[in-house]
Amino acid sequence: MSITNTSATIIQPLPAASSNWLRDLVGIAIILAAAIVGYFLFPNNLALLTRMIAIMLFVLSLDLVTGYCGVATLGHAALFGAGAYAAGIAAAHFGVTEPITMIAIGAVGGAVAGLVSGVVILRGHGLAQLVLSIAIIHLFHEAANKASNYTGGSDGLAGITPDPILGLFEFDLWGRTAYVFGIVLLIVIFVLLRILVRSPFGLLCRGIRQDPVRVSAMGASVKRTLIKMYVISGVVAGIGGAFNAVSTQVVGLDSLSFTNSAEALVMLVLGGVGTLFGALIGTIVFIGVEDFVSAANPFHWLTIVGALLIAVVLFAPKGLYGTAAALVERYRKGGK
Amino acid sequence: MPAARLEIKELSAGYGPTRVIENVSFTAEAGSRIAVLGRNGVGKTTLFATLAGQTRRYDGTIRLGDVDLTSMDSASRAWNGLGFVPQSRAIFPSLTVEENLFVGLKGRPRSALREAYDMFPRLYERRANSGAKLSGGEQQMLSTARTILGKPTVLLLDEPLEGLAPVICEELMAAFSRLASNGEMTILLVEQRIQSALDFAERVIILERGRIVWDGTSEQLAADRDTVDQLLGVASVGH
Numbered sequence: 001m002s003i004t005n006t007s008a009t010i011i012q013p014l015p016a017a018s019s020n021w022l023r024d025l026v027g028i029a030i031i032l033a034a035a036i037v038g039y040f041l042f043p044n045n046l047a048l049l050t051r052m053i054a055i056m057l058f059v060l061s062l063d064l065v066t067g068y069c070g071v072a073t074l075g076h077a078a079l080f081g082a083g084a085y086a087a088g089i090a091a092a093h094f095g096v097t098e099p100i101t102m103i104a105i106g107a108v109g110g111a112v113a114g115l116v117s118g119v120v121i122l123r124g125h126g127l128a129q130l131v132l133s134i135a136i137i138h139l140f141h142e143a144a145n146k147a148s149n150y151t152g153g154s155d156g157l158a159g160i161t162p163d164p165i166l167g168l169f170e171f172d173l174w175g176r177t178a179y180v181f182g183i184v185l186l187i188v189i190f191v192l193l194r195i196l197v198r199s200p201f202g203l204l205c206r207g208i209r210q211d212p213v214r215v216s217a218m219g220a221s222v223k224r225t226l227i228k229m230y231v232i233s234g235v236v237a238g239i240g241g242a243f244n245a246v247s248t249q250v251v252g253l254d255s256l257s258f259t260n261s262a263e264a265l266v267m268l269v270l271g272g273v274g275t276l277f278g279a280l281i282g283t284i285v286f287i288g289v290e291d292f293v294s295a296a297n298p299f300h301w302l303t304i305v306g307a308l309l310i311a312v313v314l315f316a317p318k319g320l321y322g323t324a325a326a327l328v329e330r331y332r333k334g335g336k
Numbered sequence: 337m338p339a340a341r342l343e344i345k346e347l348s349a350g351y352g353p354t355r356v357i358e359n360v361s362f363t364a365e366a367g368s369r370i371a372v373l374g375r376n377g378v379g380k381t382t383l384f385a386t387l388a389g390q391t392r393r394y395d396g397t398i399r400l401g402d403v404d405l406t407s408m409d410s411a412s413r414a415w416n417g418l419g420f421v422p423q424s425r426a427i428f429p430s431l432t433v434e435e436n437l438f439v440g441l442k443g444r445p446r447s448a449l450r451e452a453y454d455m456f457p458r459l460y461e462r463r464a465n466s467g468a469k470l471s472g473g474e475q476q477m478l479s480t481a482r483t484i485l486g487k488p489t490v491l492l493l494d495e496p497l498e499g500l501a502p503v504i505c506e507e508l509m510a511a512f513s514r515l516a517s518n519g520e521m522t523i524l525l526v527e528q529r530i531q532s533a534l535d536f537a538e539r540v541i542i543l544e545r546g547r548i549v550w551d552g553t554s555e556q557l558a559a560d561r562d563t564v565d566q567l568l569g570v571a572s573v574g575h
Contacts, residue, residue: 200438200439200441203435203439204439206428206430206431207428207431207436207439210428210429210430210431211426211428213390213410215439216389216409216411216414217388217389217390217411217420217422217426218411218414218439218440218486219414219415219486220439220442221411222411
């Protein structure tokens with residue numbers, strides 16, 4: 001190929017880029033189809049599906065820092081809980097009950113928590129980073145517990161009564177409005193995140209995960225980039241937390257728990273890290289199995305969930321989505 | 337941006353308590369081509385890593401043009417024009433060629449990728465391939481092109497020909513010569529293939545136990561068979 005030809009064709013999109021967009025469209029179509037199927041298949045269990053959406057947003061936010069940046073954390077619920085409490089306190093104590101405004105306040109709360117967490121956690125590496133993240137979640141949890149005048153302490157924060165969305169769609173007893181609201185939020189955020197991870201900034205984060213020294217030698221500040229991603233992650237987690245507050249109309253201390261953080265990490269590993277799709281699939285499978293198995297066998301359900309996780313980690317180390325994607329790729333190559 | 341002058345004064349550096357380079361001083365004039373030679377383990381890679389801010393510096397100063405890089409971190413040095421292509425190539429294996437190049441753009445527009453593809457048309461052909469699927473030569477081209485996209489005024493190339501087939505070496509050396517000839521970069525090259533280094537460079541610095549023990553032109557070194565034999569362990573050069 002001559003240099004002239006190269007110059008002439010440079011602006012043409014890559015085949016890989018167009019396949020990425022196609023994958024995004026397929027992903028959105030699947031989310032929509034699953035949402036519609038869920039709506040009609042489980043009309044009496046929309047509360048569970050709505051909770052799933054809030055947790056999906058949380059796990060997506062975790063994927064940004066763990067999957068794309070390689071930051072190990074067991075304290076990510078701090079961002080989710082901060083968003084939930086910010087929205088809840090705004091509604092219960094300051095009368096801000098417009099749902100979209102509550103979501104925006106949750107996003108800001110999550111961003112601030114992301115900034116604080118990021119600055120602290122990113123000072124360590126490896127095990128130290130993990131320990132710092134655990135310390136962060138315990139500090140957030142204790143702060144929320146102590147500030148019981150605002151947070152309700154261990155009783156939880158009640159009295160959240162969101163207005164109808166845009167003044168038109170009232171939250172109903174069956175949870176239909178919350179469910180549709182959640183699906184819209186999820187799709188919008190998912191599309192924005194897919195664009196983000198393919199942007200030069202997203203690629204830089206993936207570069208940092210693979211070789212931070214090299215990225216630094218190329219002129220990018222590793223820490224500044226990671227903190228930016230932590231804040232973005234905080235916005236997403238905060239939106240998830242605020243949506244949870246809006247849909248359940250209560251915020252409990254468990255939203256700021258170590259268990260919540262650890263479960264999110266398990267869901268991410270189950271679905272597959274660094275793809276965003278894996279975060280969605282991991283959440284659906286984990287919460288779905290947890291709900292089904294705990295109902296079928298209330299005494300041993302944790303054992304069954306544990307066995308499932310061991311099986312996935314041992315036999316599908318890339319997670320459910322990563323393994324499925326690898327199999328499809330292998331099938332495609334075999335077909336050529 | 338035109339090539340810059342690199343001035344190193346009494347530089348000592350190493351790892352932990354071990355001093356690998358000791359009291360190294362030299363100046364690379366703007367637009368010059370310098371080969372840094374020496375046997376394995378004499379501190380060539382450490383010198384470049386120290387210039388790039390990746391090792392512990394004990395003493396000395398580093399100036400690039402009018403800017404004092406000495407206390408700057410690696411990223412700031414790169415922003416001020418120091419480009420480093422490491423021996424390990426350090427491409428991002430899970431990113432495609434084009435994505436690897438994107439990371440090196442440092443805020444420049446996407447159209448700047450043309451410079452990389454013009455320099456190495458082979459990368460354009462492989463642009464959708466992941467870094468892990470490239471040959472050694474292609475990885476070296478990618479690593480070099482990614483650094484060039486950042487518009488460095490001083491370029492450090494650490495053993496770019498290591499492990500590559502002769503035809504790829506020729507292609508790479510031709511590309512480095514083109515870079516040097518347009519006057520936009522001062523280039524320092526560490527290379528074990530002495531003849532390739534001498535063909536490329538106008539000046540040679542030889543390190544021995546972390547110190548500069550010889551400094552002269554390529555022609556002088558090529559004519560000095562004793563020095564070549566004694567300091568580089570090579571019986572003859574080129575003839």
